[in-house]
Amino acid sequence: MRLFAIILLMLIFGCHSSDNNNESNAGSVYVEPSIDKNGKFRKGHVRKSVSTSKDAIKNQNRSRYYYQTRGKYRRKK
Secondary structure, eight states: HHHHHHHHHHHHHHHHHHHHGGGTTTOOOEOOOEEESSOEEOOOOEEOOOOTTTHHHHHHHHHHHHHHSSSSGGGOO
């Protein structure tokens, strides 16, 4: 009886933890598939959470500057 109870608890908690795999990325949100105003289909995806790092804005601006001024993404004048 005791062995049965242990196995039952393991199954319950095992299934419960596998259901939370989408929630393992704390703060991430699943965006469901949708159709935009032009009728184009958008696939579902996981949106990452907003960074709480104190250097996040600085890093975003540095990245934006890099891609606007170098490489194949540079604006042609």
